[in-house]
Amino acid sequence: MKALLVEDLHVHYGTIHAVQGVSFPVEEGEIVSIVGSNGAGKSTIxxxxxxxxxxxxxxxxxxxxxxxxxxxxxVALGLALVPERRRLFSALTVRENLLMGAYRRAGGDEIEAAMERCFELFPILRERLSQRSGTLSGGEQQMLAISRALMSGPEILLLDEPTLGLAPILVEAVMETVARIRDEGVTVLMVEQNATQALEISDRGYILEAGVFVKSGPGPDLARDPEIRRAYLGG
Ligand SMILES: Nc1ncnc2c1ncn2[C@@H]1O[C@H](COP(=O)(O)OP(=O)(O)OP(=O)(O)O)[C@@H](O)[C@H]1O
Ligand SMILES: [Mg+2]
Incomplete structure (x- = not known):
């Protein structure tokens, strides 16, 4: 079954035609990545x-x-977005941010179980529970943003530039976690600007330029494509 099916999608901001007829499927259990430079329309999608x-x-x-x-x-249909630049509630604690993601959940036991699942992925968050999220490192903030989205128990996770501003070693760690989240049964659609690692773990990738796809293929193939490496992946 298809988790997502996007057909001939167009999005306008007033007269700006930001997404110009984009089509793609995301099959259940896949990781799909959309790669493109600044302003290509990734976040708009x-x-x-x-x-x-x-x-x-x-x-x-x-x-x-x-x-x-x-x-x-x-969200009720099982889709959760991890927005670009995390958008955490910086004055709230880690715990409070996690609870924000759990507003759909019925009761305390369910919420605690969802939190435990996050701590299995990101043990450091347990130690930071009562710390304000604004005081976390960039990597920890990204872990929290992903965890907040997971608190709703999504079947489909959308990640908008999850490695933005992170050191290379953390980029690697985030991608390993994304692969693990998928292995645990969550379908993933991700957009990235710095994209080699994202494409490496993706079943399929799409290259977005000014609101249209210009190339697509298996993620690892795109990651090795010399033309794409020159244009998008820093050589
Ligand atoms: N709220 C808005 N109002 C008007 N134009 C917008 C708005 N948001 C985005 N745009 C424009 O739409 C286009 C696509 O923007 P979008 O943020 O989707 O790109 P992006 O690929 O996510 O870029 P980035 O890598 O910088 O995050 C750009 O030309 C941008 O200026
Ligand atoms: Mg964006």
């Missing part, structure tokens, strides 16, 4: 799939059903 920005044309299906219009309805 993510915001549209999360129900934050309305499309101006085309169709999106989530698990075979037309996507609902409101963000909370999209």
């Amino acid at each position: 993510m915001w549209t799939l999360a129900g934050v920005v309305p499309p101006s044309g085309g169709r999106v299906a989530i698990k075979g059903s037309p996507m609902p219009r409101k963000p909370h309805e999209v």
Whole structure:
């Protein structure tokens, strides 16, 4: 079954045509990456799939059903977005940020179980629980942003530049975690600007330029493509 099916998606901001007819499937259990430079329209695609920005044309299906219009309805269908630049509540503690992601959950036991799952992925967060999120390192903030999204128990996780601003060793660690999250049964759609590692772990990749896909293929193939390396992957 397809987790996501995007067909001929268009998005406008006023007269700016940011996404110009993009189509792609995401099969259940896949990692799919969209790679593109600044302003290509990566975040716009993510915001549209999360129900934050309305499309101006085309169709999106989530698990075979037309996507609902409101963000909370999209979350209820099992999709969660980790936004670009984390967007944590910096004055709130790690625990409070995690609870924000769990607003759909019925009760305390369920929430504690979801938190335990996050600590299995990111043990450091347990030690930081009562610390304000604004005081965490960049890597820890990204772990928290991913964990907050996982607190809703998503079947589909959208990651918008999860390695932005992170040191190379942390980039590697984030990608290993993304692969592990997928191995545990979550479908992943990710956008990245610095993309070699993202493509390496992706079943498929798409190169986005000014709102259209210019190339696609198996992630590792794209990661090795000399033309793509020159244009997007820093040589
Ligand atoms: N709220 C907005 N209002 C008007 N134009 C916008 C808005 N958000 C984005 N844009 C424009 O839409 C285009 C795509 O932007 P988007 O943020 O989706 O790109 P991106 O690929 O995520 O870039 P980056 O790598 O910088 O995050 C750009 O030309 C941008 O200036
Ligand atoms: Mg962006």
